[in-house]
Amino acid sequence: MVINQSLVGAVAAARDAGASVGRILGARHGIDGVLSDDWIDLRRVTPERLETVAATPSAALGSCRHKPTEEDCARILEALLRRKVGLFLYIGGNDSADAARIVAAHAAKAGAPLRVVHVPKTIDCDLLENDHTPGYGSAARFVACALRGDDLDNRALGGVKIDIVMGRDAGFLTAASALARTGRDSGPHLVYLPERAFSPQKFVSDVKAVYSRLGRCVVAASEGIRDSRGVLVASKFSNERDSHGNLQLSGSGSLGDWLAHLVKEKTGIKRVRADTFGYLQRTFPGMASESDSAEARAVGAEAVRYALARAAAGAPAEAASISIRRRQGRAYAVEFVAVPVEKVAKNTRSMPDAFIAKSGNDVTPAFISWARPLVGPLPPSGLL
Amino acid sequence: MVINQSLVGAVAAARDAGASVGRILGARHGIDGVLSDDWIDLRRVTPERLETVAATPSAALGSCRHKPTEEDCARILEALLRRKVGLFLYIGGNDSADAARIVAAHAAKAGAPLRVVHVPKTIDCDLLENDHTPGYGSAARFVACALRGDDLDNRALGGVKIDIVMGRDAGFLTAASALARTGRDSGPHLVYLPERAFSPQKFVSDVKAVYSRLGRCVVAASEGIRDSRGVLVASKFSNERDSHGNLQLSGSGSLGDWLAHLVKEKTGIKRVRADTFGYLQRTFPGMASESDSAEARAVGAEAVRYALARAAAGAPAEAASISIRRRQGRAYAVEFVAVPVEKVAKNTRSMPDAFIAKSGNDVTPAFISWARPLVGPLPPSGLL
Numbered sequence: 001m002v003i004n005q006s007l008v009g010a011v012a013a014a015r016d017a018g019a020s021v022g023r024i025l026g027a028r029h030g031i032d033g034v035l036s037d038d039w040i041d042l043r044r045v046t047p048e049r050l051e052t053v054a055a056t057p058s059a060a061l062g063s064c065r066h067k068p069t070e071e072d073c074a075r076i077l078e079a080l081l082r083r084k085v086g087l088f089l090y091i092g093g094n095d096s097a098d099a100a101r102i103v104a105a106h107a108a109k110a111g112a113p114l115r116v117v118h119v120p121k122t123i124d125c126d127l128l129e130n131d132h133t134p135g136y137g138s139a140a141r142f143v144a145c146a147l148r149g150d151d152l153d154n155r156a157l158g159g160v161k162i163d164i165v166m167g168r169d170a171g172f173l174t175a176a177s178a179l180a181r182t183g184r185d186s187g188p189h190l191v192y193l194p195e196r197a198f199s200p201q202k203f204v205s206d207v208k209a210v211y212s213r214l215g216r217c218v219v220a221a222s223e224g225i226r227d228s229r230g231v232l233v234a235s236k237f238s239n240e241r242d243s244h245g246n247l248q249l250s251g252s253g254s255l256g257d258w259l260a261h262l263v264k265e266k267t268g269i270k271r272v273r274a275d276t277f278g279y280l281q282r283t284f285p286g287m288a289s290e291s292d293s294a295e296a297r298a299v300g301a302e303a304v305r306y307a308l309a310r311a312a313a314g315a316p317a318e319a320a321s322i323s324i325r326r327r328q329g330r331a332y333a334v335e336f337v338a339v340p341v342e343k344v345a346k347n348t349r350s351m352p353d354a355f356i357a358k359s360g361n362d363v364t365p366a367f368i369s370w371a372r373p374l375v376g377p378l379p380p381s382g383l384l
Numbered sequence: 385m386v387i388n389q390s391l392v393g394a395v396a397a398a399r400d401a402g403a404s405v406g407r408i409l410g411a412r413h414g415i416d417g418v419l420s421d422d423w424i425d426l427r428r429v430t431p432e433r434l435e436t437v438a439a440t441p442s443a444a445l446g447s448c449r450h451k452p453t454e455e456d457c458a459r460i461l462e463a464l465l466r467r468k469v470g471l472f473l474y475i476g477g478n479d480s481a482d483a484a485r486i487v488a489a490h491a492a493k494a495g496a497p498l499r500v501v502h503v504p505k506t507i508d509c510d511l512l513e514n515d516h517t518p519g520y521g522s523a524a525r526f527v528a529c530a531l532r533g534d535d536l537d538n539r540a541l542g543g544v545k546i547d548i549v550m551g552r553d554a555g556f557l558t559a560a561s562a563l564a565r566t567g568r569d570s571g572p573h574l575v576y577l578p579e580r581a582f583s584p585q586k587f588v589s590d591v592k593a594v595y596s597r598l599g600r601c602v603v604a605a606s607e608g609i610r611d612s613r614g615v616l617v618a619s620k621f622s623n624e625r626d627s628h629g630n631l632q633l634s635g636s637g638s639l640g641d642w643l644a645h646l647v648k649e650k651t652g653i654k655r656v657r658a659d660t661f662g663y664l665q666r667t668f669p670g671m672a673s674e675s676d677s678a679e680a681r682a683v684g685a686e687a688v689r690y691a692l693a694r695a696a697a698g699a700p701a702e703a704a705s706i707s708i709r710r711r712q713g714r715a716y717a718v719e720f721v722a723v724p725v726e727k728v729a730k731n732t733r734s735m736p737d738a739f740i741a742k743s744g745n746d747v748t749p750a751f752i753s754w755a756r757p758l759v760g761p762l763p764p765s766g767l768l
Contacts, residue, residue, distance in 0.1 A: 004766070026768065029540075040768055042768075045768065049766060050766075051766075052764050052765075052766030053766035053767070053768060054766070055763070055764070055766065056536065056763075056764070056765050056766040056767075057533050057536055057537075058533065058536035058537045058539065058540045059540045060540075060766065060767060060768040061540075061768060062539070062540045062541075063540040063541050064541075065541065065655075145668060145669050145670060146664055146668060148669050149441050149442065149663075149664065149667030149668045149669045150663060150664070150667055152440065152441055152442035152667060152669075153441075153442045153663055153666070153667040155442065155446070156413075156442045156443040156444075156445075156446045156447040157446075157447050157448075157449065161663070252637065252641050252644070252657075252658065253636065253637010253638065253640060253641055253658070253660050254637065254638075254641060256637060257636050257637055257638060260636070271449075273636075273662075273663070274636065274637070275660070275662035275663055275664065276637050276659070276660065276662075277664070278657075278659035278660075279533075279534060279537055279545070279657070279659055280530055280533065280534070280659065280661070280664070282537070283533030283534055283536060283537040284529060284530060284533045285529050285532050285533045285536075285762070285763040285765070286529060286763040378669070379439070379440075379669040379670040380436050380439070380440070381436075381440050381669070382388075382433060382434075382435075382436030382437035382438070382439070382440045382444065383437070383440075383444060384410065384424055384426075384429065384437060384444040384445060
């Protein structure tokens with residue numbers, strides 16, 4: 001929901017840099033636009049328009065799911081040099097960081113005058129070197145709000161409700177469901193993460209236990225839950241893969257439906273429902289968290305300032321990624337640190353053990369303290 | 385999302401009535417609470433607390449899906465008289481109106497001193513005698529926001545996106561998806577309603593036509609779409625029925641998954657995704673539309689004032705329902721009119737023909753003009 005904040009932050013910083021920056025170009029649909037020479041002149045967009053774009057969810061330049069090969073990266077470099085690009089910013093997750101790394105390596109090999117900076121963005125919050133990533137706080141806010149509403153519905157109607165949350169390998173977004181809780185016995189009562197092996201038997205007995213105590217049960221489960229051998233539970237229902245070779249998880253309700261069916265069959269509870277939050281988690285307008293918006297803006301600006309400062313100092317053009325670090329201390333504050341792009345490329349991080357309850361079906365208070373400032377205050381709930 | 389506004393409106397009006405009203409009781413889980421003598425003393429809830437409750441989605445008193453039999457209604461009357469209830473308010477849709485009608489009939493037959501008023505509430509907007517119903521504007525706001533975000537996502541990534549919206553028999557909520565549009569070529573590009581026969585062949589060719597023109601397509605389809613014989617398309621996948629004998633439609637992603645599969649198979653388009661909005665549509669916190677909140681509050685208050693005025697005038701205790709009428713004129717305004725409860729019980733209304741495009745896959749400008757004031761302003765969208 002905040003990717004355009006990073007774009008606008010970068011454009012504003014480039015404009016502020018004065019004569020040291022010439023044209024400011026945006027590639028339509030990421031590297032596809034670079035390769036097909038499809039650019040927008042971002043200097044021609046008014047500041048007012050840019051502010052509206054910044055507050056709009058989903059990449060205003062367009063996105064692509066095309067993972068560039070080594071050969072593509074060589075062609076990307078050619079295309080950038082043809083357009084006399086001196087600074088190339090690439091907004092995205094670890095795959096984007098890796099593409100940025102390869103383009104930079106080609107540039108270095110060719111002795112080309114190109115600086116490359118990766119700007120982090122992923123609702124999965126799974127980038128190495130980062131306390132959290134732009135996009136996460138807002139998506140987490142959506143999930144927490146959704147679960148709060150869903151728990152109220154479940155309170156009114158009873159039964160079992162299962163919500164499937166995005167996050168293939170990392171449970172951060174599913175874990176954010178726990179922020180919905182307003183007190184004892186409020187849901188989600190069970191939280192299942194990709195970081196812990198999912199046992200259908202254990203799941204059914206967990207649900208039974210909550211239901212027999214409260215007459216109701218709200219479950220948040222990650223789309224990426226997997227069995228003890230590491231096989232995705234969702235692989236039972238789908239074999240479609242995206243261009244990165246990953247199994248398609250979102251855009252289908254089958255995992256939730258299967259879990260609901262399992263509970264019905266094994267417990268005899270009549271009212272069992274599942275919702276799969278799907279793309280709403282990352283695109284819902286008006287849901288951005290304040291700190292997430294501000295940090296996404298800052299990280300885009302920082303990428304430009306970092307590269308210009310390095311260039312002014314005549315420093316070598318090593319590709320960097322701007323990482324978000326949390327400052328020590330009681331009040332929430334962050335700082336931005338440029339790290340070598342290799343450190344965030346390819347690999348990802350999972351939820352730390354300290355954030356996952358020993359039971360394997362909940363988060364810890366440490367997670368709640370960590371996540372709360374990222375999501376911001378939620379609408380109050382009044383019960384009778 | 386605004387049912388508690390009606391509750392709080394009624395409580396406030398009863399408090400304002402002074403000594404003519406004694407105790408103010410709320411039954412937990414609707415008629416289940418009446419039958420099991422499970423009440424909350426609403427005079428003991430502070431006004432501050434009531435305001436928080438009013439702004440909280442989902443019935444704070446709890447809900448039930450138990451449709452009362454004639455015998456139940458006789459027992460409900462007994463229970464109410466035992467508690468010396470003189471005014472019985474029943475918040476809900478046409479089934480609730482019918483239950484209110486039956487209780488009132490039993491009271492009349494027994495010559496019991498009970499007044500019954502039905503307070504309308506349904507996100508389906510399908511009550512007779514009403515321009516629209518409390519709950520609709522806020523759920524419609526959620527749907528419009530969701531589609532606006534989804535269209536931005538589809539713009540960025542391409543492909544086909546199918547969104548399944550609540551509404552078993554009436555298409556009002558699915559139609560609200562069209563409010564998401566910001567200009568030419570913005571989605572939803574196709575809107576399928578229960579009021580028009582759904583042909584899978586026509587659907588596939590509609591999608592193909594949009595996709596070949598734009599390289600993308602966003603579809604909003606009602607969970608209640610049905611074939612030319614009136615059979616629900618969703619009946620292919622589910623045979624679970626609720627206590628009203630209705631096929632379970634929500635809480636499963638199978639209709640969306642089937643439509644997505646159909647498009648993939650018949651068109652060869654690779655990226656086809658479906659989301660089923662499910663319960664979020666009616667429970668998402670912080671999404672209530674302003675006019676919907678105000679009208680829900682007013683209709684609860686009006687129910688109390690109407691009954692007290694009739695009692696003061698010594699008028700007969702015929703059961704009524706408070707209906708919402710739209711005033712003629714350019715500025716949006718409503719008035720509340722008490723109608724005999726029989727007029728809103730049992731039967732429902734569908735989208736008028738004037739709201740449905742001749743093509744059968746869209747709404748008309750007349751629908752947009754009608755719906756816009758109910759939903760209120762949406763977050764702005766900035767495109768590049």
